[in-house]
Amino acid sequence: MNILQKHGRQQLNRIFIRYLFLWLAVSGITCKNSGGTDPEVVVPPSEVGTFANPVMSGADPSVYQRNGTYFYLQTTGNNIRLWKTEAMSGLAAAPSKVVYTPVAGAPNSRNVWAPELFFLDGKWYIYFTAGDGTDLSQRTWVLENESADPTTGTWVEKGKIYNTNADFWAIDATVMEYNGNRYLIWCGRPDKTNADLTQMIYISKMSNPWTLEGPVTVLSQPTLGWERNGFPVNEAPQVLRNEQGNYYLMYSASYCGTDDYALGLLTLKPGSDPMSTSNWEKRSNPVFTSRPSSNAYGPGHNSFFQSPDGKETWLIYHANSNRGEGCGEKRNIRMQKITFQADGSPSLGEPTATGLKVTVPSGE
Numbered sequence: 001m002n003i004l005q006k007h008g009r010q011q012l013n014r015i016f017i018r019y020l021f022l023w024l025a026v027s028g029i030t031c032k033n034s035g036g037t038d039p040e041v042v043v044p045p046s047e048v049g050t051f052a053n054p055v056m057s058g059a060d061p062s063v064y065q066r067n068g069t070y071f072y073l074q075t076t077g078n079n080i081r082l083w084k085t086e087a088m089s090g091l092a093a094a095p096s097k098v099v100y101t102p103v104a105g106a107p108n109s110r111n112v113w114a115p116e117l118f119f120l121d122g123k124w125y126i127y128f129t130a131g132d133g134t135d136l137s138q139r140t141w142v143l144e145n146e147s148a149d150p151t152t153g154t155w156v157e158k159g160k161i162y163n164t165n166a167d168f169w170a171i172d173a174t175v176m177e178y179n180g181n182r183y184l185i186w187c188g189r190p191d192k193t194n195a196d197l198t199q200m201i202y203i204s205k206m207s208n209p210w211t212l213e214g215p216v217t218v219l220s221q222p223t224l225g226w227e228r229n230g231f232p233v234n235e236a237p238q239v240l241r242n243e244q245g246n247y248y249l250m251y252s253a254s255y256c257g258t259d260d261y262a263l264g265l266l267t268l269k270p271g272s273d274p275m276s277t278s279n280w281e282k283r284s285n286p287v288f289t290s291r292p293s294s295n296a297y298g299p300g301h302n303s304f305f306q307s308p309d310g311k312e313t314w315l316i317y318h319a320n321s322n323r324g325e326g327c328g329e330k331r332n333i334r335m336q337k338i339t340f341q342a343d344g345s346p347s348l349g350e351p352t353a354t355g356l357k358v359t360v361p362s363g364e
Helices: 003-027 088-093
Strands: 050-052 062-066 069-073 080-085 096-100 110-120 123-131 139-145 156-160 170-178 181-188 200-208 211-220 234-241 247-253 262-268 280-282 297-306 313-320 332-340 357-359
Touching: 050 088, 062 110, 062 297, 069 088, 069 110, 080 088, 080 110, 088 332, 110 170, 123 170, 139 170, 170 200, 170 234, 181 234, 200 234, 211 247, 211 262, 211 280, 234 297, 247 297
Parallel strands: 262 297
Antiparallel strands: 050 357, 062 069, 069 080, 080 096, 110 123, 123 139, 139 156, 170 181, 181 200, 200 211, 234 247, 247 262, 262 280, 297 313, 313 332
């Protein structure tokens, strides 16, 4: 072997060893083999600046942000738990606290669903669905808290919120503030016998955070084929305002126990009266649907939030990871950034794949 061959062989050996150590570092394998055990496989930490869906287990997510803090709620079934964080990508690790547990045997003590938090007139309010355990008893209830921080202080029951013209099954209430007025938008089932399970979206003006006044309007009925799988459903309304000041109403359609559960969209004519059904235009097709390649089935019951720097709008929703998992405890929470089209309407895209690294919201 001449000198050039020898030095060439040494150089190749050095390169091989260097790349071997690099491969070991990237793969996360370390030869910590004391006591005759097999080599330990070390899972590397998540890449800084990213997260993966699903972020946690649960259903019916809701987010309210104020002064740089995000407050998160979801259905628990028997109480109301409130999460508090400054970074939504770290939601699963955020501290949480049960802020309300209904009195056993009360008319709102069972089936506690879909709580939403709002800061109105200098106080905190939670709107939630509950009943006495029978399906027909489900109604919307209001809690009030005067503390600066809703995770502290005392939550006081303000009672059932309803309009005498629509005192029947009512779930998924949210608040819309528009042109100096305040409205409650919710899902109702008008048949008091439950023979017809059709669910519709209603709106009524609010005289204060726990009282409705005036007429009730049906904003949306499940008349389209994709809204009627399982049984006809329009539920879980969510208000979205774009940068131009236009208002949209996202809602969930079809029975939540089917993989056909999906999101639909209503658009309010700029400057018009939201109490008039004719002022809302419904998209003829769903705007967010199941995507098997992303392990996303029955995506729906969403909420929206802004990134910490206010530059991005994010969608948070629940879905199942496999076919046929229904409307139960296998649902999980997912988040993804959305965009807006040239006409100002939201474009949700498709459900992001589970396990895929997603860049955290801008400003985290």
